[in-house]
Amino acid sequence: MSKPLILVSNDDGITSRGIRVLVGIMQKLGEVVVVAPDSPQSGMGHAITIGNTIRLDEEEIFEDVVAYKSSGTPADCVKLAKHYIFKDRKPDLVVSGINHGSNTSISVLYSGTMSAAIEGAIEGYPSIGFSLCDYSSKADFSHVEEFIERIAKQVLDHGMPKGVALNVNFPPKRNESLKGIKLCRQARAKWQEEFDERYDPNGRKYFWLAGNFVNFDKGEDNDEWAIANNYVSVVPCLFDMTAYHGITQMNEEWDWEE
């Protein structure tokens, strides 16, 4: 049997430590090809490049791994891999990350890391986004490696439920070791923004987006609870955003002819 073909991408850019760790783990499991942004793309959500050109250049950056850097978004990278690099081959697994920072709860929508995984799922590839809840560029990844390998193996063995990508988040390295893996739902939470108002040297106003994460969720079955309690959280995510209950409710209660 030939080795599984594994596509690795991320949103922190091809030179980040997180992708280097992920490539190392994936090399134990299969043939790895990297297509990743040439610069950080955090907060890119599911952006794609329309109305602008995209660069894609091979880069010798990982030992024994074919790697490309692109000026495109994480979602662009997966599209480029499919249509330009792989052509008639299909990856057996798409992994994105390891993100330097949390992608739990509502952050899944803003996450470039997860957009690469969701894009993989749209193409029908088993796809996983990995994030470490530690924003430091020098974060310690040593506690997550065995879990990434286990989760990736499960996905290679079982495939993925239809229309789903996994959003995997890891607690930061703490004194206590990780308690295990929990399948979770996305916590009800949001970012409470503050805009830091400043003036440039010409006296013109500008802003920095800042803010705090606020968790409204009291449940023990969500990703925020899992991370706070030192579990690895795994949220299966849909790209069908339809609110089926909303269709029923609105068909019953609303009157379009009013």
Next chain:
Amino acid sequence: MSKPLILVSNDDGITSRGIRVLVGIMQKLGEVVVVAPDSPQSGMGHAITIGNTIRLDEEEIFEDVVAYKSSGTPADCVKLAKHYIFKDRKPDLVVSGINHGSNTSISVLYSGTMSAAIEGAIEGYPSIGFSLCDYSSKADFSHVEEFIERIAKQVLDHGMPKGVALNVNFPPKRNESLKGIKLCRQARAKWQEEFDERYDPNGRKYFWLAGNFVNFDKGEDNDEWAIANNYVSVVPCLFDMTAYHGITQMNEEWDWEE
């Protein structure tokens, strides 16, 4: 009773024709404030501006309407409205569009138009994205105005199901008049990309993202069917992406300890 406060945004930029039409309709329904990108942001998905500054400047562009243009993404515009412009007031309605081009099916994920609506929903505001399935900057919007007014009135009257934003798409202007409004699910479809490979004047390769929309969905309850059959499609969209069936399935079948 005071007039409803309505926030209008879009992704084609504050000077596009679609937003001008939408502002005109909303002025019949309430007090309108516009916060929209200063340049086109198509395909931005749910991107937000991290690690870069954001501009926000008042702009006299619509008669009797307070309007701001921003260098930020559509999602940024909604955040700026909430935290910087409205402060202690809450909008009764957030509308985004009218987009010059379709946002049916999987395009909801790539859509800047819908990201403004989803961002509104995250904040708990009743929110709607409107798109016309006609990419022309000179598209004819005359057939959609009455429907936008009707849908917005329904939302102002009934509120919105919890955790939901509406994705409303209109067929292009055809000889036959629109047949009515259909509540739909997101069609199973995807973009089949092609990358157009070119060389710059220095001989360096670059790409344009291009491609075709491919619809796999044979159902008559989805947004693609509705548009093809000259109905207005309304898809209620969730920002909770959890695949609840996936949690059950994986808990039964997978073994994390393997």
